[in-house]
Amino acid sequence: MAVDIGGTKIAGALVRSDGTLVADSRRPTPRSTDPDTVMAALDEVVDELAGTPAWSEVRRCGIGSAGPVDAAHGTVSPVNIPAWRGFPVHARVRDALARNGAHVPAVLVGDGVAMTAAEHRLGAARGHRNALCMVVSTGVGGGLVLDGRLHTGPTGNAGHIGHISVDLDGEKCPCGSRGCVEGLASGTAIARHARVADAQAAAEAARAGDADALAAFDRAGRALAAGIAATATLVEIDIVVIGGGVAAAGELLLTPLRRHLETYAALDFVRHLRVAPAALGTDAGLVGAWAAAERLIPLTTGPTA
Template sequence: MTTVDLRPLDASEAGHSGVTLAVDIGGTKIAGALVDATGRLLVSARRPTPRGTGGDEVMAAVEEVLTELSGAPEWASVRRCGIGSAGPVDASRGEVSPVNIAAWRGFPVLERTRAALARLGAPVPAVLVGDGVAMTAAEHWLGAARGHRNALCMVVSTGVGGGLVLDGRLHPGPTGNAGHIGHISVELDGEPCPCGSRGCVEIIASGTSIARHAGFADAAATAEAARAGDPKALAAFDRAGKALAAGIAATATLVEIDLCVIGGGVAAAGDLLFAPLRRHLETYAALSFVRHLEITPAALGTDAGLVGAAAAAGQLLDV
């Protein structure tokens, strides 16, 4: 299956009654929530993503989140599970190899999560999607892309991911990686990227890369310095905006999207990111059929990954 109908979940639908368990796995945090059929988070939990450890230790953090959620009264009503993970993912095999989680390469997260759920008394169906696809499902269901038929939704955070809505339908692709804009190369002889390529959008525009280029501890500190007029910090955001503009324009030219929604921690910098992005987009989106492209912040904030994992589960699992 390469496209998915994005009709909203409805509590009145017999097939979508009960609660959805959502898991959001990223380079800095692992979050989980129990989500109702309207997209409301009933209870949530999170752990930092372990660094410098093996794959089992990272999975242990996922299981800690699940165990905490299992103590909630709503756990008894869980009917399905959606897992959104940093990519690349292989949804067809249930495996993940996140660029920003070095311990996981071909890690069978879907199988391991199903086993953990069975141990916790909830042997429910589960599905895996990339975090960009999850965010896209959330924003098209309840957020800034609602009502749009052709859109790119992006997460700009520790990494850069994305997902596509084409002709009103989520388009994850055969392995769940369609729309993964973070690994489009925008500098042909640029810095090597952990993915193996060079000059990728992510190696320039992620929060980690912005901070490194400016010489600050993290993206938040870089944004604070930029607001105070620090030239290195401002240059780092301009550089990130240029890379994003090039990647977005290339995507729009290929598939004719009319909207790009941007969320994630870096998007919280507001005009520090969006102003240079829109300015550079005027140069890169030069053809007549992409000049109308609209750039807008995501509406759902940090909960988009969890809401989207729940939305994907409701759409992909017949329970």
């Protein structure tokens, strides 16, 4: 089983060993300040999946969440879900599974790590030994594959590129820092800079030639390029995969990103860096949570829904 928790939606799915979703359920992420109200949406997702024929095949659960996460303690404090601060989501999901008869192990990872697991297993980073995969959506997250292995770090936050500071005098970020990549390149930031309702409207305006919208995507691409170049310089990656809802804008985002990367990735050993769109689309978070569970909770027998 896979769970994908974000600022916009909470989703769950039963996933076969080839990455195919055989059943899924989704709820909007409640805007409530009550942590249990948010958890109730997740409970509904689990309960709905428990009513499907494939539920009896569940043997493990991967939980991918917007960060930061603390995998060591099973808690999350998503910047985009204010009701959850140090929320024990790992234990609460285990409880929901057990309530429905599934007494199975679970693993918690950041959504960027989940997407990375998916793209390395089945998508654009497949075959690459060193990769950065990014979620550019309501927030900006990421994950790393180093020497062929998913690198989660002790708390599960390794690769969280959205909170690298790329503007030392920039705006205050909800994380507490200033000038974070997320504050410049998220869908929310793009929409605000383009003076429209959301990232989709910004993309439509940019395609129509609107100067503010085009500038917003250029600004986002520059911030992403700076963060990517810093990461590549530090750990020597050879591909960057860009996914998430904002990545649906395609070349509106990728063209300025690649152009600015030529400036920021200046050293010889990072100039070869390839930028590719994610291959798995909107299901990457769920497939990624499943893929992370497969890697981090090895099973010797039984189905892996």
